[in-house]
Structure formats: C-alpha cells, structure tokens
Amino acid sequence: MASLLRKVRRARWVKTEYPWLTSSEFQADALDDLKTDKNILSLWFVKDIDDTVVLNRIIAALGANGDNLAVVDFVLIDEEKFIDLSLHLEEVAGDTKDQIVNNLHRDLVDLSGRNLFALAQLINDENNVKRVPKSDVARCIKASIASGFINSTEVNESILKKLK
C-alpha cells in the first residue's frame, strides 16, 4: 500500500493531556506540524509501508538533516485518502543529503485551509503517530553513510559525534 509520510511531533497529536478533546478532535497545536509555505506541504512518498529498507532510508535522510541527533516522529497517510480528498501531489525533489530519498519527495500543492484541516483530520483519525527513537535514527544514518547514500561530510558535526 502506498502512503505519504509527514514528519510531525508526537506530543501535538496525543490527547492524554487534554481530556476535553473528543476522539474525533485534535489539538489546535497539531496544525504546527502542517505548516505550509505558499499553500504547499512537504511529504515523502512510500510505495510500500512494509518496505523497511526504504522507510529507514527516509528516516536516515530526515534525521541527518537536523542540527542534532534526535527522534523522528512521523505519520503515514494512505495515498488513496489524498485522491478521495482531491488533493494534488507533485513530484518535486526534496532537500536531504540522500539523492534517492529526494526523488521520493512530494509537494501537496494548492492546499486550501479546508483541505489542510481535512488532512489534519485524516492524521487524527489514523491515530498512528510513530516514533523512531534516537538510537534507531542513529542506526539508520550510520547505515546510509556506510552504504554511500549519505556523504558524511555533509552531516552536521554534532550528529556525527553521536554516531560514534
């Protein structure tokens, strides 16, 4: 099943702290994870969510793009749901240190406020924010560097230090 991955922050999607939220509602703060620029939202195409090789490579690329080694929280949204909502995806190269991963980047374009809210609702309904612990992110980055997918000279020094 093809899906689209969006990096988020788990704390914005859980409801444990806010008992006034019903199961169909989400925190207003969650919209911080869907910050658009020129009505465009950045996503990553995952052809098969069971393909951990590709998923780990995307995690590595996202993790290696930071200033510090950190967890990667993300959601996967079924591609068909985008079609159902008539959302438009465009293939636009990403900006990570892994060129193949960059080819998996998609722009969700012409995004209206209504559609953005619908997307947030989708993420909330899926209720499946995943966290990749820092140690696993480190393993993914190490693997991508060892395989030559990521050039270590392009990775922030503070991240490299934590990989040792």
Next chain:
Amino acid sequence: MINIDSATSLDEEQVWGDMPWKNSTAISSPREKVHRAITVRESNSTKPSMEFDVLFRINIADKSIKLMEILQNNLLSGSHFDYSHMAVMQGVSKPTLKPFSQNMLDVLFQQAKREVFEDGLESEFSRNLFQMMDSYSSSFFKIFKIMISQDLISTTVLAEALRWLGHSDNPATHEARREILENMMFHISPTVRDGAILGLSYMEDSASLPVLRRALESESIDYLRQDIQNLIEDLQGAS
C-alpha cells in the same frame, strides 16, 4: 540573520568601529582578526550595533578565544544595549555579566511560545537558552527550578527546554541538567515527561538508569512507558 560562516575573517576596524574599547591593548594588534559572529540580526553588516546579539571570537596564532559577549537578555527584554555589561578583554578582565533574573527567563519562555519547534533543529529559543545556561550556570538553574516548581512555564515550552538540556554538551552544567531532567520524569504533564525522556536520551548518561527504572514503574501512559523502556535498554547497552 547571518550565520557563523558568512561572518568569518572580519577586519578589526570593520568590527569595532567606534566602540569604546577600540583602543584597548587586547584588540590592538592588526594581526588579530575577528573570525566568528553568531546570530547577527542584520545581514551584510559587520559592525555591532544596538540590534545585534553577537558572540565574537578572535583568532590569535590560530587559537580561538572568546573576546566578548553581547548579552541576549538586553535584546530579549527589548531594552537598549548596555556596553558596560559586556564581557570584554580576554586575559584582562573576567566577563562581567548583568545579574541573572527571573525576568530574563520569563522573556525567553514567553518568546518561545511564538516559535514552532521541530525535533533536532535549533531555534532562536534553543540558542538563547544555551547562551543563558552557559553564561549564568548556577543562577540560571536556581531560577529555572523555582519557575518549574511554581508552574510558571508553559508545558510545551518546558518540554522543549528539556530536550535542549539534553542536547547541551557543556560538562560544567551536566549534573545540574541531569538533575532537572530526572526530576521532570515525574512531572504531572505527559508532555513535560516526554520532553524529559527525550532530554535524557540525548544526554546518554547511564547514571540516570535508577531514576528511569523508577519512572518506568510509575508511568501510566503506554507510549511513554515504551520510550522509557527503549531508553533504559539503550543506556544499558552503552554502559
């Protein structure tokens, strides 16, 4: 804003201009070059001014040393920059910092509410937090703890601060940071506990294992229990 790299190798004259310490012996040698500027607020400008929050370093015989530090809090509080508060001459006098106050942290935390944070990415907040933490160390932690105990910091901002307490690699503040992170493992807010778990995971100190084991027993939320369990395994594997 300009970044560190784009502010390299500035001439002394360019940087100091008419600053009051211009003729000081500590910066009088023409061989001395300012080679680093951090978080300068005006691009393409080389002179410190009221609007700058900068940390300049000077390179003498390939050795980088801190020359002076313009205090972030002056900018954060919106007041004019007071040069008398600057730490100036390396080797001549110790930096004289404005006494730390709760107001400085208040301003920092209030401004943080306007930022959108992303894991692993530095922010204006994280940079200012590091600067205050490293500059004021003991008084910073004393006031920070008081503010936490009096519930004066929003849970989201506190959780973000805890993440960065873990990211800091300053050994001088390690124990103080670890103590706060460990205490926050038992905070009433799951968001704060999440930040504390992440902070401890970034700190990578197996000395936290006893506290983590206690936290695992008391944690009622499944995903946080899983995070603590993962962290315990990571730290056990590393020790």
